[in-house]
Amino acid sequence: MRTNLSHSAKLTSIKDIARVARVSHSTVSRALSNSPLVNQKTAEKIRRIARDSGYRASAVARSLVTRRSHTIGVVVTNIADPFVAGVVSGIEETAEGHGFSVFLANSNAEPEREVRVVRSFEERRVDGIIVTASRVGARYVPLLSNMRVPIVLLNNQHPSQFAHSVMIANIQASLDATRHLIELGHRRIAYLGDRGGHQSETERFTGYRQALEAAGLRLNRRLVTQGDGKPEAAKGAMAHLLALPQPPTAVFCYNDLSALGAIRQIRDSGLHVPGDISVVGFDDLYISQYMDPPLTTVRQPMRQMGCMAMQTLLDIFAEAESGHDIKVPGELIVRASTAPPKEKS
């Protein structure tokens, strides 16, 4: 036995309340928004009626007249990606705190779907859009250039002149991570990247390279290899590194999932982490602290980055137009997957 007062049952509106309270709907509207323009007594009476009748104001109608939907759209490559989920969590948190609701849409990294989703957001009349970790990049420009709502890109391909952005400081963070390995005494340090060719990838490699340079180490191209950001491919790439005549004593990985795959390959080859090889990741996923050994990695403040992206939109809504190209510093978290090398090289 289910309560199924099918959708046709018309909800109580502001006019219904007006009829009961014997006032005009204008007065009800004002009373419910606590306008000082309405008599205190009648206002209370109206609010009581509204409460008793289970009235729910229609945000739809309100949006139509105020031209503000108090709604934002978030387009992500894949919500199942833990980094993305963390970011969205932060976005939703501050959005809810400011009376905004968030539309979520996956793009599955398919450009045409991404475009379709953005179009749908425009029709929904969202007040702003946040795009996370998209690979669309340049294809976006025509779409963005005649965008009618502010857009914030988060860790995106090519933050352009048309949009605001929040990005992790990839270069500096990677530099720190690599320097950590150098300071431990490592000299043959490999880089296990992501052949996807994101901007993040390029930047993280740059940080790696700069750290080597600063320490007077030569960049060895044979120690640079590519996975695809997932454990399986990283395993293969790691196997390749281990097969070198002079294998590395440490690996800096594009992300934690790659590090996970690398560690498994190292184990499978009968070697130990960090005894034989040190491993550093990037992201600091929730599980990284529980990996075996606990992973040394660069923490991306995912939630915080989501908050900042949303805050950027809120600032724009409030006309507080300031520089909105934020670089968020990463934080090196040293755990047990790194140690000094066994042998001097």
Add this chain to the structure above:
Amino acid sequence: MRTNLSHSAKLTSIKDIARVARVSHSTVSRALSNSPLVNQKTAEKIRRIARDSGYRASAVARSLVTRRSHTIGVVVTNIADPFVAGVVSGIEETAEGHGFSVFLANSNAEPEREVRVVRSFEERRVDGIIVTASRVGARYVPLLSNMRVPIVLLNNQHPSQFAHSVMIANIQASLDATRHLIELGHRRIAYLGDRGGHQSETERFTGYRQALEAAGLRLNRRLVTQGDGKPEAAKGAMAHLLALPQPPTAVFCYNDLSALGAIRQIRDSGLHVPGDISVVGFDDLYISQYMDPPLTTVRQPMRQMGCMAMQTLLDIFAEAESGHDIKVPGELIVRASTAPPKEKS
């Protein structure tokens, strides 16, 4: 130099197009919805103008008059939970495929926030609501009983008469998992639960108990312990089990994260998995296949469950009112964390 034609720039509406095309707005409306009531030639002309002017229909205005927003609300405890993220991914997938947009909101497992969020969804005039993994349970009844939109509960506390539901078949799946251990030859099998007291918890314990019964094994209360669904607490619980005079030879864990903590504790105690102790999880998170050793666990088809929940709503919208209390079977995935016990007990 940013394009910031602030929000006041009024968008082109159906009326603007009508003016250009020298017809009434009604005709434009019909042309854009491919109504056969409009002349083919003028229809094409109108559509061309719409395309050239970058017209975007207002879903807000349309929702107001059609009383259908083509929108659903999804309330989750925490989007950063990988199970939840998988479910949401499935929901969004089928929603997008049917022209629906999804509002996402976290409840953080705070009942009052959950209620606030549902209220907000009502104001947004969503066509339906999906609630995932809520612990609110009984407190929900008053909220649900005068709900005006259909609601689907997914792996929820107490699927009530007021709502439809999609649930994993906890009892059967847990029974399968435990039987797997029994068939391997284990006799002292522990249960590492979640003291949170979800319905899932109770059911998974029931499956464990039934498997023991069916095999003629006595339920040993000392082998039943509680964590909180996260690795840290599971570590503690596992330490407790290992300290028993007769420690178990196998552990069935409430979820994969608990299993992760259990494995770490077993390692820290100088024992091996599965050599000394076998471990089974529940969920089959993405990382579980990459754990060391790869985890034997019960796969919850997260995406598929999300799809089913959304499909249930779609059925209800289409008036196809059939029994909507779906039990989804779990699938036991046997990997390397389980093996026959060393010693006969």
Add this chain to the structure above:
DNA sequence: CGCCTGATTGCACACGTGTGCAATAAGCCA
């Protein structure tokens, strides 16, 4: 030529809320 049919279009209203402006009432002061 007049009537009927079908195609095409516009009028007018509706959806639920917000708000500028005028209208009314009440209170105050000279």
Add this chain to the structure above:
DNA sequence: TGGCTTATTGCACACGTGTGCAATCAGGCG
């Protein structure tokens, strides 16, 4: 008592789209 100020309320329109109904027009047929 008359005029002014202030508090309170309602009228009327707007937001952008959908749709029932009437109106108009063209064409065909008797």
